Amino acid sequence: AQSVSQHNHHVILSEAASLELGCNYSYGGTVNLFWYVQYPGQHLQLLLKYFSGDPLVKGIKGFEAEFIKSKFSFNLRKPSVQWSDTAEYFCAVNSIGDDKIIFGKGTRLHILP
Amino acid sequence: GAVVSQHPSRVICKSGTSVKIECRSLDFQATTMFWYRQFPKQSLMLMATSNEGSKATYEQGVEKDKFLINHASLTLSTLTVTSAHPEDSSFYICSAPRLAGVSGHEQFFGPGTRLTVL
Numbered sequence: 001a002q003s004v005s006q007h008n009h010h011v012i013l014s015e016a017a018s019l020e021l022g023c024n025y026s027y028g029g030t031v032n033l034f035w036y037v038q039y040p041g042q043h044l045q046l047l048l049k050y051f052s053g054d055p056l057v058k059g060i061k062g063f064e065a066e067f068i069k070s071k072f073s074f075n076l077r078k079p080s081v082q083w084s085d086t087a088e089y090f091c092a093v094n095s096i097g098d099d100k101i102i103f104g105k106g107t108r109l110h111i112l113p
Numbered sequence: 114g115a116v117v118s119q120h121p122s123r124v125i126c127k128s129g130t131s132v133k134i135e136c137r138s139l140d141f142q143a144t145t146m147f148w149y150r151q152f153p154k155q156s157l158m159l160m161a162t163s164n165e166g167s168k169a170t171y172e173q174g175v176e177k178d179k180f181l182i183n184h185a186s187l188t189l190s191t192l193t194v195t196s197a198h199p200e201d202s203s204f205y206i207c208s209a210p211r212l213a214g215v216s217g218h219e220q221f222f223g224p225g226t227r228l229t230v231l
Contacts, residue, residue, distance in 0.1 A: 105156040
């Protein structure tokens, strides 16, 4: 069965620090990968997605993620975080041909002003 | 982008009553929709896949008689929590996939429904 592992449960950073959130998945076949963000009191929004092509994916708000197939990883990065990035971040995966998405447990990011 | 709505956004009910939550895709059709449950400070747990014109598919451990799902049309799925108990209190979220390119679907999420059972 597919699973998604997010290594960092809670991350605290100061503004302007660089961010990297880890995500690994387990599935032997071809997958689509996603990062979602949930701001306090709001619903899930898509940050970025990888379907195919360039493994370095750029998303909204300056976020990017790199798909490394050999490591089954899809880490999220941002070179300089802002206070407004405080939110919960979820990595997710679905296998090709299956709409069902499996989520990681999420990483709560807290940015200090 | 695509919009998915949920109604109601918040509901408080007494133990033993049933609660219906609606999920609508507003500007696209969805033959499949998904229902998730999110406990405080935890991830989304997939409960079931709602299929238009056929029975829902439930994940392991989810009681199908407890959580009734009906996919009435290509834009509407409903989740009914029957005989609700306090342990059913949670945040329920639906999503609908829309084709995004040739390789896959993108999920669009509703804003969620917070259920509190007294």
